[in-house]
Amino acid sequence: MRILLVEDSPRLRDLLIESIHKAEWRVDAVETAVDAQAAIDVAPYDLALVDLGLPDGDGLDLVRALRSAGFTAPILIITARGAVDERIAGLDAGADDYLVKPFNHFELLARCRALLRRAPAHVADMLELGNVAFDPTSAVLSCAGETVNLSPRERSVLAVLLRNAGSVVPKERIEAKLSEFGDELSANAIELAVSRLRRRLDGIEAGISIETVRGAGYLLRDLTNG
Structure with missing residues (x-):
């Protein structure tokens, strides 16, 4: 529980x-x-x-x-x-x-x-976009049937972006998530986590792209849908 x-x-x-x-x-x-x-x-x-x-x-x-x-x-x-x-x-x-x-x-x-x-039993919906699927309950990312290992910060960033795919997610919202349990964040912690996640996704042909929207935040785009 x-x-x-x-x-x-x-x-x-x-x-x-x-x-x-x-x-x-x-x-x-x-x-x-x-x-x-x-x-x-x-x-x-x-x-x-x-x-x-x-x-x-x-x-x-x-x-x-x-x-x-x-x-x-x-x-x-x-x-x-x-x-x-x-x-x-x-x-x-x-x-x-x-x-x-x-x-x-x-x-x-x-x-x-x-x-x-x-309350009815809570079952988290699988988050899917492009060629990947992310299970919020187990925090497992899979692509083409293969499990992809992510760090806790990378998983947190990916989950926020997947839930808001196609919309700009403010940097402050991601920062709040990464720091909400008392973690000390460096000045470039968000950029570093996003950069590492980008490399992970590029390496597995995930079919999704994280775009930086200057002055606003980040946008997750589906590259397999037109």
Whole structure:
């Protein structure tokens, strides 16, 4: 079971991570809405815990954005906003449950279990373009039946680009994904990861091309479709 935790309070985030680990679930913890959107581009989640008071926007907007992006796993809002109209707004935005801070961590886990019982089994879609196929669950890239070994950063970049093929992906979105779990990134970390990924794809005749759009980001293009 893999959970996405979106919480900007370091103390509460650490406590929640500890509780989730005790339940023997995996958890990816991020602080911002941008990081949360980057995370769902590269990993399948069974449940999301979302705080509403985020440093880069309102969590309700994040919930709506996740649903608009096709995120179908249950969403549990965790927030200090406890008024009835605020709870209604959260559920209407697309959340499946609503828990007001401060809360008991045993109750949080019980609510998570209830949501997970009701949710259909999550199966990540295979990402395919050109001559390659990428399985987000196993992080395996294949081309012509052969498995291609990629580094974690290369896999992360490829998954984001595949999910947004044909559209420009801002460099900041890729950077948020690569740094969301505390990795220190050098000034040219994104360019280096993209460059290495390009060489990998060229070497296997992947039929896809990563184009740099100056001042905007990167574009993944299908070379086999006209």
